[in-house]
Amino acid sequence: MSALDALPSVRASVEALGLRAHKSLGQHFLYDLNLTQKIVRAAGAGKGDLVIEVGPGPGGLTRALLHSGAHVIAVERDPRFAPLLQQLTEASGGALQVRQEDALQLDLGALARPGEPLKIVSNLPYNVGTALLVNWLTQTPRVWFSMTLMFQREVAERVVAQAGDQAYGRLAVLRSAVADAHLLFGVPASAFTPPPKVDSAVVHLVPKADGACFDDLEALQTVTRAAFGQRRKMLRASLKACAKAAGMDVVTWLESAGIDPAARPQTVPPEGFFALARAWRTAQSRR
Ligand code: SAM
Numbered sequence: 001m002s003a004l005d006a007l008p009s010v011r012a013s014v015e016a017l018g019l020r021a022h023k024s025l026g027q028h029f030l031y032d033l034n035l036t037q038k039i040v041r042a043a044g045a046g047k048g049d050l051v052i053e054v055g056p057g058p059g060g061l062t063r064a065l066l067h068s069g070a071h072v073i074a075v076e077r078d079p080r081f082a083p084l085l086q087q088l089t090e091a092s093g094g095a096l097q098v099r100q101e102d103a104l105q106l107d108l109g110a111l112a113r114p115g116e117p118l119k120i121v122s123n124l125p126y127n128v129g130t131a132l133l134v135n136w137l138t139q140t141p142r143v144w145f146s147m148t149l150m151f152q153r154e155v156a157e158r159v160v161a162q163a164g165d166q167a168y169g170r171l172a173v174l175r176s177a178v179a180d181a182h183l184l185f186g187v188p189a190s191a192f193t194p195p196p197k198v199d200s201a202v203v204h205l206v207p208k209a210d211g212a213c214f215d216d217l218e219a220l221q222t223v224t225r226a227a228f229g230q231r232r233k234m235l236r237a238s239l240k241a242c243a244k245a246a247g248m249d250v251v252t253w254l255e256s257a258g259i260d261p262a263a264r265p266q267t268v269p270p271e272g273f274f275a276l277a278r279a280w281r282t283a284q285s286r287r
Contacts, residue, residue, distance in 0.1 A: 003091035004067065010060040011193070013084050019058065021194050025078055026125030028192035029057055035191055036064035039202060042184050043121045043148035045070045050116040052144075054103040054132060055125050057081055059088045062096065065121060072096045073111055075103045103132055108143050117145035126152050126196065130171065133159065137178050138217050147205040148184075156183050156201035163269040169231075170224040176270035177214040179205040214270075219277040219284075227265040227273070235268070236261035239276075246283040253279055 008016070011031045021027035030036055039061060045051050047069035056062040056074035058081055065072050066088070072095060076085065085098045112118050124132060129151050136144060151159065154167070160181045161168040175181055184202045189195040207213070214220065223242060230238040236250050243250035254261045257275035259268055 003093065004063060004088075007063075007087060007091055010058050010063070013087075014058045017080075017083065019080055022078065024127070026055075026127045026129075027057060027078070028123075028126075028194060028196045030060045030123055030191065031193055032191055033060075033064070035187065036061045037067075038185070039121065039123070039148060039150070040064045040068050042202060042204060043119055043146065045119055045121060045148075048116060049145075050111075050113050050118050052106075052108070052111060052118060052120045052122075054106075054120070054122040056085060056098070058084050061121070061123055062088060066092050066095055070095070070119075071116065073099065075099045075101055075106060077102050104128060104135065106135075108136065108139055109141060112143040118143055119145055120147040120149065122148075123150040126155075130155055134171075134174065137174055140215075142178065142207055142213075144207065146207075147179075148202060149205070150187065150200050150202050152196070153186060153199045153201045156203045159183075159203050159205075163267060165266075168266050170221070170228045173224050173270045173273050174217065174220065175205070177217060177220055177274065179207050181205045214274040214277070216277055216281055219281040220273060223277045223280055224265075224273055227268075231265060234262045234264060235259065238265070242280065246280050247287050248279070248283045253283075 045065055045068045049070040051065050051070045051072045053062055053065060053072055053074045056076050062072060062074050074096060076098065079100055089096045089098055120136065157167040158169060158171045159175055160183045161172040182204050184204050187200040189199050226242040227235060227238050235254055240250045243253050251261045257272060257279060259272050
């Protein structure tokens with residue numbers, strides 16, 4: 001029996017310390033070993049990998065990650081979990097490092113280790129899940145090898161959405177610029193303690209090859225903010241101010257990107273927005 005297997009169950013440890021979940025930190029815990037192992041298998045985490053886990057909380061998913069043989073850096077903001085995570089660190093034989101900090105401030109580049117693929121695996125705190133994903137998508141250099149992330153189902157659908165889907169918007173376009181994504185499986189609210197109000201889903205993301213990425217994310221975000229800020233309007237109306245600020249005529253700009261000026265943003269595929277952002281940057285830098 002390994003030192004990890006000898007630890008009391010996660011649920012028993014939480015109850016022994018009388019720890020209550022804090023809603024403000026998005027705390028919903030996983031105690032089901034089948035589910036935590038399923039997430040780790042979906043992440044393809046194992047020996048030789050460096051896993052960054054955001055929000056280990058009492059350490060249920062962390063234990064499954066350690067069982068896979070991966071090295072784990074777990075970043076937790078709530079100091080109340082420190083005693084449980086310390087026990088886990090001692091039982092891990094050097095495989096776990098815990099950092100008590102805000103994951104929103106995390107510099108992935110400083111954590112990366114040569115020769116160890118960096119995989120982000122997390123049951124994300126819902127209140128900052130989207131902000132964390134946007135951070136990781138936009139941070140350069142891009143040091144992550146994959147991300148396997150649990151979101152609220154509605155956010156998961158926004159991450160993987162394709163043009164024409166109801167959930168398609170800024171997040172899907174930004175994601176498409178740097179990564180391919182699949183929704184792997186849903187998780188009912190009843191799988192968590194305490195249960196959240198909505199169901200969840202796990203998404204797997206892998207970065208696109210260097211040549212296939214669209215890298216001017218600042219220009220892309222400027223254009224998509226204007227376009228999706230007024231979703232119901234035709235692009236020739238919603239992008240008018242953006243075009244004017246860069247010294248362009250909005251109809252000429254849209255047509256030269258191959259987009260119907262009367263189209264609405266949710267029908268335009270990511271490549272259309274990349275073309276708009278490229279032309280916007282060129283026009284703007286001439287001014
Ligand atoms: N991984 C545990 C599990 O699956 O049972 C807990 C997941 S819970 C949904 C989210 C965790 O993220 C909580 O432990 C919470 O304290 C932590 N958290 C919330 N905001 C955070 C932040 N900004 N940085 C780091 N951890 C955070």
